Amino acid sequence: xxxxxxxxxxxxxxxxxxxxxxxxxxxxxxxxxxxxxxxxxxxxxxxxxxxxxxxxxxxxxxxxxxxxxxxxxxxxxxxxxxxxxxxxxxxxxxxxxxxxxxxxxxxxxxxxxxxxxxxxxxxxxxxxxxxxxxxxxxxxxxxxxxxxxxxxxxxxxxxxxxxxxxxxxxxxxxxxxxxxxxxxxxxxxxxxxxxxxxxxxxxxxxxxxxxxxxxxxxxxxxxxxxxxxxxxxxxxxxxxxxxxxxxxxxxxxxxxxxxxxxxxxxxxxxxxxxxxxxxxxxxxxxxxxxxxxxxxxxxxxxxxxxxxxxxxxxxxxxxxxxxxxxxxxxxxxxxxxxxxxxxxxxxxxxxxxxxxxxxxxxxxxxxxxxxxxxxxxxxxxxxxxxxxxxxxxxxxxxxxxxxxxxxxxxxxxxxxxxxxxxxxxxxxxxxxxxxxxxxxxxxxxxxxxxxxxxxxxxxxxxxxxxxxxxxxxxxxxxxxxxxxxxxxxxxxxxxxxxxxxxxxxxxxxxxxxxxxxxxxxxxxxxxxxxxxxxxxxxxxxxxxxxxxxxxxxxxxxxxxxxxxxxxxxxxxxxxxxxxxxxxxxxxxxxxxxxxxxxxxxxxxxxxxxxxxxxxxxxxxxxxxxxxxxxxxxxxxxxxxxxxxxxxxxxxxxxxxxxxxxxxxxxxxxxxxxxxxxxxxxxxxxxxxxxxxxxxxxxxxxx
Numbered sequence: 001x002x003x004x005x006x007x008x009x010x011x012x013x014x015x016x017x018x019x020x021x022x023x024x025x026x027x028x029x030x031x032x033x034x035x036x037x038x039x040x041x042x043x044x045x046x047x048x049x050x051x052x053x054x055x056x057x058x059x060x061x062x063x064x065x066x067x068x069x070x071x072x073x074x075x076x077x078x079x080x081x082x083x084x085x086x087x088x089x090x091x092x093x094x095x096x097x098x099x100x101x102x103x104x105x106x107x108x109x110x111x112x113x114x115x116x117x118x119x120x121x122x123x124x125x126x127x128x129x130x131x132x133x134x135x136x137x138x139x140x141x142x143x144x145x146x147x148x149x150x151x152x153x154x155x156x157x158x159x160x161x162x163x164x165x166x167x168x169x170x171x172x173x174x175x176x177x178x179x180x181x182x183x184x185x186x187x188x189x190x191x192x193x194x195x196x197x198x199x200x201x202x203x204x205x206x207x208x209x210x211x212x213x214x215x216x217x218x219x220x221x222x223x224x225x226x227x228x229x230x231x232x233x234x235x236x237x238x239x240x241x242x243x244x245x246x247x248x249x250x251x252x253x254x255x256x257x258x259x260x261x262x263x264x265x266x267x268x269x270x271x272x273x274x275x276x277x278x279x280x281x282x283x284x285x286x287x288x289x290x291x292x293x294x295x296x297x298x299x300x301x302x303x304x305x306x307x308x309x310x311x312x313x314x315x316x317x318x319x320x321x322x323x324x325x326x327x328x329x330x331x332x333x334x335x336x337x338x339x340x341x342x343x344x345x346x347x348x349x350x351x352x353x354x355x356x357x358x359x360x361x362x363x364x365x366x367x368x369x370x371x372x373x374x375x376x377x378x379x380x381x382x383x384x385x386x387x388x389x390x391x392x393x394x395x396x397x398x399x400x401x402x403x404x405x406x407x408x409x410x411x412x413x414x415x416x417x418x419x420x421x422x423x424x425x426x427x428x429x430x431x432x433x434x435x436x437x438x439x440x441x442x443x444x445x446x447x448x449x450x451x452x453x454x455x456x457x458x459x460x461x462x463x464x465x466x467x468x469x470x471x472x473x474x475x476x477x478x479x480x481x482x483x484x485x486x487x488x489x490x491x492x493x494x495x496x497x498x499x500x501x502x503x504x505x506x507x508x509x510x511x512x513x514x515x516x517x518x519x520x521x522x523x524x525x526x527x528x529x530x531x532x533x534x535x536x537x538x539x540x541x542x543x544x545x546x547x548x549x550x551x552x553x554x555x556x557x558x559x560x561x562x563x564x565x566x567x568x569x570x571x572x573x574x575x576x577x578x579x580x581x582x583x584x585x586x587x588x589x590x591x592x593x594x595x596x597x598x599x600x601x602x603x604x605x606x607x608x609x610x611x612x613x614x615x616x617x618x619x620x621x622x623x624x625x626x627x628x629x630x631x632x633x634x635x636x637x638x639x640x641x642x643x644x645x646x647x648x649x650x651x652x653x654x655x656x657x658x659x660x661x662x663x664x665x666x667x668x669x670x671x672x673x674x675x676x677x678x679x680x681x682x683x684x685x686x687x688x689x690x691x692x693x694x695x696x697x698x699x700x701x702x
Contacts (some may be wrong), residue, residue, distance in 0.1 A: 019148025058671035059193025110203025112346030238266035359511035370627030373493030525604030
């Protein structure tokens with residue numbers, strides 16, 4: 001219950017702007033300015049109670065407590081390692097990033113690339129900290145995490161061995177910004193060991209809030225040059241590399257002076273007229289700044305003498321040390337992969353002309369309610385979260401020969417917190433998504449999920465290339481204007497996990513979650529419907545006449561005796577709490593008992609629920625599968641959003657995701673009670689209830 005309440009609180013705070021870069025979420029509730037002021041006032045250097053300098057911060061397995069690799073480690077502050085420590089010396093550069101005894105080269109590569117963009121770097125590494133002014137042993141950094149910016153506070157105690165930093169460090173021995181950044185990222189993910197193994201793009205996204213794409217340059221799309229040109233215009237970060245077949249080839253230099261397995265940045269594209277025909281060029285930068293391409297269109301290549309001198313001068317003037325041009329055709333031959341990190345709108349300044357628009361959804365797959373698996377599982381696939389996007393405006397710059405004008409979107413499905421959960425043995429799930437065009441007749445359909453029949457009769461307009469166990473699966477699609485349904489899922493059903501779904505579009509798009517409506521209009525039976533009902537008469541046999549008043553214990557005995565005789569349902573018997581709630585729902589005079597009319601009404605309700613339950617028991621085994629609860633609730637008059645559906649599955653389904661009849665009725669009675677309470681308390685009929693603490697306790701304890 002506490003987790004659910006915290007989730008609601010976070011949603012409300014996000015709606016008020018919390019999580020933007022200017023108003024970052026305080027990780028674990030720690031506020032940098034407050035803590036630094038307390039330390040300065042007390043004269044005591046900060047010691048972080050949330051990420052203490054102890055073995056658990058290092059790791060849980062290879063770097064776990066007692067492992068050989070952690071022997072002899074001493075935590076020291078920079079002031080204990082050198083006489084004059086500095087936060088940043090002469091600006092942040094790639095030479096500040098040297099790998100230590102931790103397999104997080106992916107993170108180091110991302111940090112090194114970040115140093116090439118000072119504006120983005122100083123969003124992650126705030127400049128308001130040093131070892132001289134207001135030094136209190138406390139530092140802070142900002143990271144993007146699943147749709148929001150998070151401020152992480154750390155102390156500056158770093159793991160050392162033999163007097164040297166154990167992990168990330170700077171070539172300049174007195175500079176510590178990169179080591180402290182690594183520690184903050186380790187805290188965010190649970191430990192240093194949690195950072196072992198990963199993709200550079202993961203670091204890029206956590207440093208920028210961007211969304212990434214991968215392109216295999218041996219199988220490039222025909223429109224790749226167009227995509228690169230647009231990406232550069234929107235401020236995206238582009239990197240490329242040459243794959244290697246063995247460790248011996250890493251950083252080997254080719255005959256034309258390209259470095260294998262080395263991250264290059266793409267910094268420009270241009271089209272020139274060469275010998276009377278158009279020639280596409282691309283500009284790359286080697287972060288080393290020394291080794292440059294020596295083939296066609298390199299710095300002093302003869303090709304430059306055969307283009308317009310003014311264009312040559314313009315392109316030459318832009319070149320810097322380590323930067324070079326090459327033909328686009330050579331680029332495709334020489335390089336293996338291209339990565340594009342498209343920046344979110346809040347990563348770019350307002351003056352920049354071309355920006356992506358962002359629609360972001362957060363969701364959860366829960367066993368038994370919203371973890372439906374992929375299209376291979378049609379019985380459950382439709383229960384996955386469903387999101388609608390509305391594309392109305394086509395791209396301004398359409399690709400040549402592309403036919404009808406279209407809308408470009410980049411979709412990214414990211415699973416949350418899996419790196420942190422490695423400690424408890426939870427790895428990455430295989431995830432993917434599919435996009436369906438919404439038919440005209442269903443465009444206004446938003447209250448409830450589209451059902452199984454829709455997905456059996458419609459094929460996706462776009463989908464991810466494969467389900468894969470990466471943190472994020474992403475892809476680009478060019479869609480006709482219209483409404484589309486995006487279905488994020490795990491490959492197999494019944495896998496729990498949180499996710500973030502992002503849709504970047506060239507033009508503004510609208511988005512909403514399908515089934516985000518909560519309403520209840522349960523069946524209200526009339527006692528006169530059953531004047532001659534024989535089962536009811538047999539139900540009350542043994543009790544004193546028609547004018548009886550029945551309490552919870554008598555009701556329990558009566559109902560359990562009547563329903564336990566049935567062989568078509570699994571029924572373990574109503575417990576006393578459910579019987580009390582039945583009375584609470586129908587007790588019109590507050591006596592804590594049910595009279596004959598109220599008892600008749602209850603019996604009719606149970607008969608209605610029995611009818612729905614048996615209809616949902618497709619296998620005729622006497623139980624109902626939890627994922628059918630959505631349909632059953634709809635038949636009973638309830639429309640509930642994913643969050644409530646997930647709560648019901650957690651509360652009423654067994655470990656094998658079945659719901660027996662007593663659990664089903666208990667759920668229905670509970671829902672009826674809650675809706676009835678809310679309507680009574682919603683005096684202004686505006687969908688909002690305000691209660692004092694005492695009133696809240698009385699309602700919650702019903």
